[in-house]
Amino acid sequence: MNLSEQRPEHKISIRGLSDREFFYGHKACPGCGGSLALRLALKVLGERSYAVVPAGCMSAVGFIFPQMAFGCNAIISTFPGTASMLSGIAAGARALGIEDFHAVGFAGDGGTADIGLQALSGAIDRHDKIIYICYDNEAYMNTGVQKSGLTPSGARTTTSPAGKRLRGAVTRKKPMFEIVAAHGIDYAATASVGHPLDYLRKLEHARTVEGTSYLHVFAPCPVGWGHETAETIAVAKNAVDCGLWYLAAYEDGKFVLNHNPGEFGSIRDYLFGQNRFRHLQEQDVSDIEAQRDAKWARIRREWSV
């Protein structure tokens, strides 16, 4: 099943998307993957959205008094509390009789997988009608590229430097998609700014979910990853092609793989195209390949392909 055949009810036409811009004039770095993820999400979700953005890149660049880059209602949440603030907004609006709206959060690594994980877990547990979008740039970028729970093995960050003894991050990405799925969440999906139509389809589906949705969007960061600003989309696509990221969905207790690469693209090309991996040695690359292979063996065995 290829990408364009899935979910015919959510067939996306680029021309059919709204012209309206709800995230404009912001101060994100040139080529920022996260800002694209946010911009596209609000295009799909529309003006009746309450956007909740915790401490992180997107809030830092979008709400600097008197420059307000969000064209729809938006609020900065407490750092750990994106999901609980979303729950509060949904409950408050419900109690006030406000209908036909989206409560959508845009959190980065920290706001999702680390400091924000507890609140996210609670919101899923309550099945609150919210959409939680994690823009994954694989480190705490806003504070200057420190290691996060979503930093991949071997990546150099300011708190996991690449030196003689340790060569970048020694831990693996927290499997956030699987973690929220293990909660029995109503709908979860992984996405990438390198596969925008797939992302847009998943946003369209999240609109309709009567419960909690989680979208995990792979969003390259030129500054933190060390690649050209123009390459953001290509890097994101390469990550999926070489199997270091995957496009999948979880709903009704079932995992579905949306994109199954026939032969993987070059992991070496992907890694050495970014400064944060340039220090890796052959053994490191082999280890990363082995991790990828093990993961994909399990995916292909256990998920619907």
Add this chain to the structure above:
Amino acid sequence: MSCPVRNRSFIPPVALGDYPVGTAFPAGHLVDTNAAWRSIRPVIEATACSNCLICWLLCPDGVIQRHDRGALQIDYDYCKGCGICARECRQKAISMENEGNYGK
């Protein structure tokens, strides 16, 4: 409002009474531009453009404006010159040119 707009007549608050109550302010209120960030700018060659809208879709800043008829236009007040549009254009219809050629 279809897009946040620049408020050219904005006067920064001075007296306490000029400030909003709470931390609440109208959405989509812009005061300054991002043009000065650029050293190169995208230029669309209209005759080569197939109007596929991929550049419009993928601009992280949303500065490419589409019209039903006619060429795509770029809001150079807010373009940061990242080059994604030129890189992703299938027709190679966008070139990144030296900002210095365009004066201020």
Add this chain to the structure above:
Amino acid sequence: MESETKAFLSGNEAVARAVRLARPHVIAAYPITPQTTVIERLAEMVEEESLKSEYLHVESEHSALSACIGSSAVGARTFTATSSQGLLYMAECLHYASGGRFPIVMMNANRSVALPWNIYGDQRDSLSLLDCGWIQVYAEDAQESLDLVLQAYAIAEHPEVLTPMMINLDGFVITHTYELVNVPGQREIDLFLPPFNTTNKMDFDSPRSLAFTAGPAYNQAFKQLQHLAMVKASKVIGDVEERFGRLVGRNYPGLIETLYCEDAEYIIVTLGSVAGTIRPVIEKLRSGGERVGLVRIRYMRPFPDAEIRRALAGAAAVGVLEKDISFGFEGTVFTNVSSALMRAQVVPPRLLNFVGGLGGKDISAADIELIFKRLKKSEPGETVEFI
């Protein structure tokens, strides 16, 4: 008033009754002893549909207040409750709510803060957070607790105040002790508390950005406005009490309550339920001809500096009795009282600080008599005495 009923309630149950009358849209709270029975009663009311609120089972106190901020940010009236460890867990959210000018009402069960672990009442939790920008009031009994919850919404939601408010009940002593309480009728309270209406919210008719960043050029002005709103609250509190008195029939004396201060030589200043222990001692001593008096501070923020000066101006000796200590210096209430006196050079000849009741340690009538004896003695001694 006609539709008022009498009920035998604990302080926590009285708070729950008041919350129901106030008709909040959203309740979000996490259980912690000795607050639990408030949110348990509220859950029962929601289940039986005598209270139509959204009830969120949040997974922590930080999430409780974050959720309330979210609800308030769309224009909903909210309620939460907590105590000690929980109050401190949500500490950043306290600043967030006050800086964002969200008029959330919270009941705090005053309880000692670990370490050591202790579930009993002292006031270290809320007194260590006087600077967070919340209006703080301290109740003496269940009736006052009930009435304060109702008044709190009127004060907090007032357009010139728009500041969240914390109602403090001594842990176990008020929260779990039963007394006969007058519960106002819904009709009176609907007249007293109109629906919450604000422009400080996200709104589809007028989209806004909330809880934004303000840099060095602008930040201080926002904080100054917050301070001025809290100062303004002093006047609003008086107006609200006056309206409450007319509609419900019970009157409250403002930011402080005084007993016999007009002629007292020796005055104890304190907060909360311990005033109930002090009153009979005062009556006993006065019947023996001693000119003693009491100041019960109700509102610690905004601080009633003018009222304190007026009450203590004629005293020969003043003792501030409090259930907290700012380690390395003195009790916080003492610091506040001293500052209020110093700034107008109203200084009684002797000003002493008595720290007691920590971790629920009992304060007896005998302890109170001992304090009055200390006030009468003329030898110098330690300013801070643990009783």
